[in-house]
Amino acid sequence: xxxxxxxxxxxxxxxxxxxxxxxxxxxxxxxxxxxxxxxxxxxxxxxxxxxxxxxxxxxxxxxxxxxxxxxxxxxxxxxxxxxxxxxxxxxxxxxxxxxxxxxxxxxxxxxxxxx
Amino acid sequence: xxxxxxxxxxxxxxxxxxxxxxxxxxxxxxxxxxxxxxxxxxxxxxxxxxxxxxxxxxxxxxxxxxxxxxxxxxxxxxxxxxxxxxxxxxxxxxxxxxxxxxxxxxxxxxxxxxxxx
Numbered sequence: 001x002x003x004x005x006x007x008x009x010x011x012x013x014x015x016x017x018x019x020x021x022x023x024x025x026x027x028x029x030x031x032x033x034x035x036x037x038x039x040x041x042x043x044x045x046x047x048x049x050x051x052x053x054x055x056x057x058x059x060x061x062x063x064x065x066x067x068x069x070x071x072x073x074x075x076x077x078x079x080x081x082x083x084x085x086x087x088x089x090x091x092x093x094x095x096x097x098x099x100x101x102x103x104x105x106x107x108x109x110x111x112x113x114x115x
Numbered sequence: 116x117x118x119x120x121x122x123x124x125x126x127x128x129x130x131x132x133x134x135x136x137x138x139x140x141x142x143x144x145x146x147x148x149x150x151x152x153x154x155x156x157x158x159x160x161x162x163x164x165x166x167x168x169x170x171x172x173x174x175x176x177x178x179x180x181x182x183x184x185x186x187x188x189x190x191x192x193x194x195x196x197x198x199x200x201x202x203x204x205x206x207x208x209x210x211x212x213x214x215x216x217x218x219x220x221x222x223x224x225x226x227x228x229x230x231x232x
Contacts, residue, residue, distance in 0.1 A: 004158075035222075040124070042205060042224035043159075053116070089157065103149075106159040 003066045004107035005026070006091050012113045019078040021110050023091030030095065032074035033104065034066060037088040037102075049074055089114075116143035119208050121223035128196055129231050137228050138180075138206035145211035148189040150180055151222075154202045162204070166211070176200070181183065196199040198232045 006024035026031065033048040035058075045058030047066040055066050063085060067075045074093075078085055089110045094102040122137040140146060150162040163174025170182040178192045189206060204224040 012180075017119040040224060045220070060202075103161050103164065108158050 004091055004093055004105050006089075006107040006110050008110050009108060010111050011112075012077075013046075013081050014115050015082060017078075017081050017113065017114075019081050019114075021076040021078075021089055021091075021112070022092075023076070023107055024072050025076045025091075025093040025105070025112065026072065027073075027093070027105075028071065029093035029105075030071070031093060031102070032068065034064075034074065034076045035090045035092065035096075036060070036111070037090055043090065046076065052060040070071075081112075083114050086112060097099045117146070117208055117210065117221050117224035119206050119221050121204075121206055122225050123226045124224070125229070126228045127229045127231065128200055131195050132230075134193040134200070134228070135192070136206075136228070138189045138223060139192065140167055140187050140206075140208040140221075141190045142187075142208065142210060146183060147211050148180075149207040149209075149220075150174065150178070150189075150224070151205045151207060152193050152202050159205070162191070196228070196230050196232045201228060201230045203227045204225065221226050 004025045013019050031050050034046045037043050044060050045081040046064050047055055047058050049055045049068040052071050065077045090106040092104040094104045118141045120139045148165045151159050152162045153159045160179055163172050165172045165182045173179045178193050180189055181191050205225045208219045209220040
């Protein structure tokens, strides 16, 4: 079974802090994704990566950056956390470059509260 | 860019009732379609997907969905729901052909299903 793990289930941070969310997948998937999930808004793509050191902006990249130094690990960075970034963050991975044909496998999510 | 509309925000059913969750998408070309489910406290997981061929797709746990191209719809159905089907359901769409480096999977806002024993 594909396993996608996220470093924290719950995080509480203060406004202005730098926040790192880590995601690791164990199935040698090329593609990795970061979404945020908010009630009534569904899932919105923040960034994705189709290879090491490659990244592309999703629908809502403002206020976020990402890092992918190794194939199995994809980090989401909030340079200066703000209260409107309080949300559930989901990481996902999929097998091939042809993302439109591949199932995405999701991690358990990190619920971030910014005070 | 494509968009996905899920008409029902919250559906409440009694056990053994039939289920149909609506999903409509907006996109001018060929698409691939997905239904994902998120049970309380669990990961989001794939329920079923459509790429091509038979427009009636069967997924896990007795769910099925029918792709009706003329209506831009991909409704999810189950003939008899159980309490364990209580979850949030997300429809998602992606263009069937994407260039290298591009990515356009779009999710709907989700439908919460509550099944009353």
